[in-house]
Each structure stands twice: as structure tokens, then as C-alpha cells.
Amino acid sequence: MEWNEQFDVVVVGSGAGGIVAAITAANKGLKTLLIEKGTSWGGSSALSGGGLWIPNNHVSKKAGLQDSEEEALLYMDTVITHDGPGATRERKIAYVQNGHKMVQYLEDLGMKWVAGSLYPDYYPEQPGGKIGRSIEGAIFDAKKIGALERTLRAGEIDPPIPLYSGKVASLPKAFTNAKDFGTVIGMFATGFKHKLKGERAISIGAGLVAGLLKIALEQGVKLRLATPLKDLIFEDNQVVGVEIEHNEETSYIQAKAVILASGGFERNPELRKKYHNIGTDWTSASPDNTGDILLIAQKYGFDTDLLDDAWWGPATLDHNGARKFLVYERSMPHSIIVDQTGQRYFNESQSYTDAGHAILERQQETGKAIPSWLIMESRHRNKYIFGDMLPRMTPKEAIEKGYIKKAETIEELAKICGIELEGLQLTIARFNDFVDRGIDEEFGRGNSAYDNYYGDPNYKNPNLGKLEKPPYYAVKIFPGDLGTKGGIVTNEHGQALKNGQLVEGLYATGNCSASVMGRVYAGPGSTLGPTTVFGYISANHIHNYLAVPQAALVKK
The missing domain is CATH 3.50.50.60 (FAD/NAD(P)-binding domain)
Structure with missing residues (x-):
């Protein structure tokens, strides 16, 4: 050669x-x-x-997390049930034993890390689950x-400002409480400081x-x-x-x-x-x-x-054709996801990969889940950020071009979305009853600390809010992904x-x-x-x- x-x-x-x-x-x-x-x-x-999910790393420990290799392996063994050759126990052990070494190694070479102290594992209630194992690079x-x-x-x-993924949960609810508002103001202040220094902060x-x-x-x-x-x-x-x-x-x-x-x-x-x-x-x-x-x-x-x-997750295509991978939007109160029959079929606030699997499985079962619909009531649009749309600021273009459907009644919304009306009415009535009780008896939405991470702390259940006050909004939901x-x-x-x-x-x-x-x-x-x-x-x-x-x- x-x-x-x-x-x-x-x-x-x-x-x-x-x-x-x-x-x-x-x-x-x-x-x-x-x-x-x-x-x-x-x-x-x-x-x-x-973000990097690295159990037992020194950055998270300095921020107060108590963790160990044994707890991490217990957690991984519990939640990762796939028995294929890619997820062997030997590979899990190698991952847990070397992850924290890599973090220290890169730090010694000049990498600066920040702990996501409030960000939960996606199944934090499972044995070995924790809150705060994720880290990310400094701005x-x-x-x-x-x-x-x-x-x-x-x-x-x-993003319009440099931010940390471990603090993104404050963005959608920044206008609902002082704590999250202060966090977001701090993000803007940090960005301004970098600009004053003449830096291009990313x-x-x-x-x-x-x-x-x-x-x-x-x-x-x-x-x-x-x-x-x-x-x-x-x-x-x-x-x-x-x-x-x-x-x-x-x-x-x-x-x-x-x-x-x-x-x-x-x-x-x-x-x-x-x-x-x-x-x-x-x-x-x-x-x-x-x-x-x-x-x-x-x-x-x-x-x-x-x-x-794949690394699945609910996604939308906006009126300009841009892909939006939905994380916090579907978790906030006053919203549900339904298929074309008007029925809920999973916990809207669960991890995006699980939600994506749910869409695909429902499509295979019924043929009526692609697209599904994220339905929001007026309080969702009035209180929370949706993608890059501020509260109370839904662009006319997004409605005129059909990305966001808007209606004054559930009947009208069902008609313009092609959702079966009777199924949707029954679903909303049942869901509103769950909201009164503070418990989603059907899919357990809001039962996990992960669900609550993106929820609104002003509510009995941070992830549940009624759908009863018009106008109503809806966007198509597809099985997107972050990669295969x-x-x-x-x-x-x-x-x-x-x-x-x-x-x-x-x-x-x-x-x-x-x-x-x-x-x-x-x-x-x-x-x-x-x-x-x-x-x-x-x-x-x-x-x-x-x-x-x-x-x-x-x-x-």
C-alpha cells in the first residue's frame, strides 16, 4: 500500500x-x-x-451530591433492561468506573465544568437514582x-444568551414565580458581563x-x-x-x-x-x-x-420548517397530548425517549398517533414560554401558516385538527377530574421528581392544570429524535x-x-x-x- x-x-x-x-x-x-x-x-x-451524565464525578460531589459507583451500577442495572451486546454489564462497569476519571482528566487539561445540581436522573425514584449527576462545560x-x-x-x-442546561427549567416559568425569574435575570446578567469583557460567550x-x-x-x-x-x-x-x-x-x-x-x-x-x-x-x-x-x-x-x-422525543415542525424538540413545553400545566382519536396514551412529562417510544408504539397499534397533538389552554400560552415564543406572544404568522391551531371551543379545535370530538371531550373531562385530585390516575404524570423539574411549583401537582378556559391551541407532534x-x-x-x-x-x-x-x-x-x-x-x-x-x- x-x-x-x-x-x-x-x-x-x-x-x-x-x-x-x-x-x-x-x-x-x-x-x-x-x-x-x-x-x-x-x-x-x-x-x-x-450535558454529560457522569455518576460519581467530583464536580457534582463538590456541589453536594452523595454518590458512588455501586449506586450508579444499581441504577443502571435497574433501568437499563436491554440485554443486547451493546449494554452488557461489563460495559456499564467500564462506564461508571471511567466516567469520573475522564472528568478529572479533562479538568487537569484545562476543561472547566459546572454541576447541574437540580437536574434529576430520568427515573430518580428507582434504586440508585439521584438528582444532580449531570455536568456541563462552563460558558x-x-x-x-x-x-x-x-x-x-x-x-x-x-440561544439568545449563554445559559446552562441545568438551569433551562427556569426559562418556561420565569414569569410565574420570583425564584425562576431571578435565575433567568441572572442568565442575562452573565451574558452582559461576558459582552462587557469583549467575549463571544457560547x-x-x-x-x-x-x-x-x-x-x-x-x-x-x-x-x-x-x-x-x-x-x-x-x-x-x-x-x-x-x-x-x-x-x-x-x-x-x-x-x-x-x-x-x-x-x-x-x-x-x-x-x-x-x-x-x-x-x-x-x-x-x-x-x-x-x-x-x-x-x-x-x-x-x-x-x-x-x-x-433512537434517542426519541416528541417534536414539532414550525411554520418556517424548523424542528423543535419538545422538553419542557409538554410538561407544563394546562396541556395534554392526544392521538387522532382524542385519547391520551402516555405521561406527557416523562423522559423524551420514553415519550417517543410511546408515540411509535401507539402508531403501530392504532395507526393514529402520527401526528399526535399537543393541546394547550389559554393559561399555558399566557404563562409559559413555548419554544422561542414568549408568554402572550403567539406570532400571527404561526397561526396563519397553520403551525399553531387556535380555537375558541374544543369542538372547533377538534374539527380543524381532525381529532375525534367525542374522544377528546371524554379525555379532557377525565383529565380535569385528575387535576382536581392532584393525581393523574391514568399515567402518573407529576409523580416523579423528573416530571416536577419542568413543572410549575405554584400548582398542587406541578404538571397538572385544567383545560377549560379558551382560547385553545394545538400543535402537531411527531416522533423526533436527537440521533439514532x-x-x-x-x-x-x-x-x-x-x-x-x-x-x-x-x-x-x-x-x-x-x-x-x-x-x-x-x-x-x-x-x-x-x-x-x-x-x-x-x-x-x-x-x-x-x-x-x-x-x-x-x-x-
Whole structure:
């Protein structure tokens, strides 16, 4: 083979997991190249909330959380019931044992972390569940990464101020109580302070990516944009390099190890239809995630798992075609989600992945759940932020173009939405009765601390409020996602498997691999947590593998 370049490690994908893998490899003395298919840095990580779910980390402990590896494993064993090869106990143990080490490691290299002390696990009442395991990067001055600032991935709607995902719950109810109002005012004050300093302050996913990129530059990682992976190169079942494309030219790079850290197949219509029976219209993931790695994996027969699943969640398409992944909007009082028969069929305030699963299962059962409808009463629109719409400020354009349906009666709303009237009337009557009692006897909405996190503390049940005062509003609900969660099966070291055996020199992390979380979302940051931790694990394993004489190495 005639090689154009040689590296110790090639990392594919510039999301958080890929950057952490590259940082770790370079810091261990390995010559490292990070390639990114797109023309901007960060992948879906840059579009995310930026949180990492890392049990037993020192940042959360300093903020007052009492946690342990044993409690974390108990929790994961309880809520992650998928018994596939992506979510083995060995991988869970590796995740819990290495996560807090990674956090400290990156902090020692200059990363600044902030604890999400009030953010609950998504099943906090389960054994080992906690409140406050999530962390995120501190607000970051994008000017610190120089020219790379111009090529950071931006979302369809960027936050107007730098903020922390662990405080986002205050936004929708900022105009309902002094505590949340004060938190939001503090956000604006922080943003103003950064402006006075002449900084370009960014946060959440983009801030995390930028902070990690700064460290990658300092560690000497070679970075290349617009450089898609075209193929892997093997000798005797061992990866020895990659074929890449850049400026319409093909290059062959020799490598001792390759870490695949790309996205999934969210934007590939054929793969979405095959595995999920839906299209690509509702995903919030990076437009560059077209399943390239999955197609390579299938070409070589690598083991895969969880291809039928994703990081689901209720989503809408607004009047401008922008995707909105609904988190807090569906949790506030004076709202319900119904299918086309007018019936509720899940707890609207539960974790978004569970809610997304509920939509898909209902569609399979009845054929009348896509779209479903989020119905809001006047008090919902008068009190709470919806997406980027302030209370009492519903743009006429959103109504005129049909994104938001508005009616003075339930009868009229049902008609313009195509919802069965009798079913909707019965559902609302039953729901209003639950509100009087303060208990959702049908789906348990408001029974969990996670539900309440996004609720309104002024109510008996923070998630329940009647639907009785017009006007009424409704938006279509689709099964959106933050990314697919199935792909290459890896072991506890992040090594790719084929027929249960190692593919020497090949590692995978992130949404191109099968998630350690199985079919659930354990807590805030359950996508970025695993991708970064297994990126860290993979790079360390490569370093140890290369550092030990091959004859003395016991391969697992």
C-alpha cells in the first residue's frame, strides 16, 4: 500500500466523543488526526444541550451530591433492561468506573465544568437514582479557538444568551414565580458581563465542543474539516489505515488504530425507513449524519445492535420548517397530548425517549398517533414560554401558516385538527377530574421528581392544570429524535466486534455504535456521557496496547 501519511491514531467525527478521544490519544503521546466529514465542527454534540451524565464525578460531589459507583451500577442495572451486546454489564462497569476519571482528566487539561445540581436522573425514584449527576462545560469565549470559531456548527435556533442546561427549567416559568425569574435575570446578567469583557460567550453543546477543541489544539491534534471517511483498510482482520477524501482527492492514511466517533444514520431516508419506518423530517441531529459508518460496518459484517432504536422525543415542525424538540413545553400545566382519536396514551412529562417510544408504539397499534397533538389552554400560552415564543406572544404568522391551531371551543379545535370530538371531550373531562385530585390516575404524570423539574411549583401537582378556559391551541407532534442509538457493537474497551471477536485496531463510540444505555435515557447527558467516556476509554486502551510488547499483551 502506498500511504500518503502516517498517524498512530485516526479519529473519525468531531462530536464531543471524537474530540475527547483525540485529546486523550494525543496527550498520551500518540500522533493523532481527527477528521470531520462536514464543513463545521461539532456534529450533533454542538446542537445539543451540552450535558454529560457522569455518576460519581467530583464536580457534582463538590456541589453536594452523595454518590458512588455501586449506586450508579444499581441504577443502571435497574433501568437499563436491554440485554443486547451493546449494554452488557461489563460495559456499564467500564462506564461508571471511567466516567469520573475522564472528568478529572479533562479538568487537569484545562476543561472547566459546572454541576447541574437540580437536574434529576430520568427515573430518580428507582434504586440508585439521584438528582444532580449531570455536568456541563462552563460558558466559553469562542474567540479562544481562533479561526476555528468561524467553523463551529450552529443550530437552527441558537440561544439568545449563554445559559446552562441545568438551569433551562427556569426559562418556561420565569414569569410565574420570583425564584425562576431571578435565575433567568441572572442568565442575562452573565451574558452582559461576558459582552462587557469583549467575549463571544457560547454555552451548552457549542460551548462544550469549543472548550474541547481548544484543548485538542493545545495537545497537538491535527484537525481536518470536509474530510469524509470513505473506507477502512485491513490486513489480516486488522485495521491498518483509512481511505479519506478531501477537496475531491482520495488519500490513504496509515494508522495503528482507528476510532469511529461519528453520528448515526438520522439523515439517511433509506436506512430510516428500513429500521424505523419513518423518514428524516423530524430529527434534530446533524445534517451530515447519513449513516456512512453503518454502511461500512455492514459491508464488512461487523456486529450491530439497537438499529431499530433512537434517542426519541416528541417534536414539532414550525411554520418556517424548523424542528423543535419538545422538553419542557409538554410538561407544563394546562396541556395534554392526544392521538387522532382524542385519547391520551402516555405521561406527557416523562423522559423524551420514553415519550417517543410511546408515540411509535401507539402508531403501530392504532395507526393514529402520527401526528399526535399537543393541546394547550389559554393559561399555558399566557404563562409559559413555548419554544422561542414568549408568554402572550403567539406570532400571527404561526397561526396563519397553520403551525399553531387556535380555537375558541374544543369542538372547533377538534374539527380543524381532525381529532375525534367525542374522544377528546371524554379525555379532557377525565383529565380535569385528575387535576382536581392532584393525581393523574391514568399515567402518573407529576409523580416523579423528573416530571416536577419542568413543572410549575405554584400548582398542587406541578404538571397538572385544567383545560377549560379558551382560547385553545394545538400543535402537531411527531416522533423526533436527537440521533439514532444503534450501530457497531463494542466491548468494554470500546473495541469493535465481528462475530463476537475483535476487529483489531478498530474502536467505536457515540451514535455510530450500540449504546450502553440500551433502550432508555438514564439521565440528562446520556448521549454525550457515553460517547465521551468510551472515547476516553478507547484512546487509553490504544495507548496501553501500543506501549506493551505485543508478545506480552493478553488480548481480550
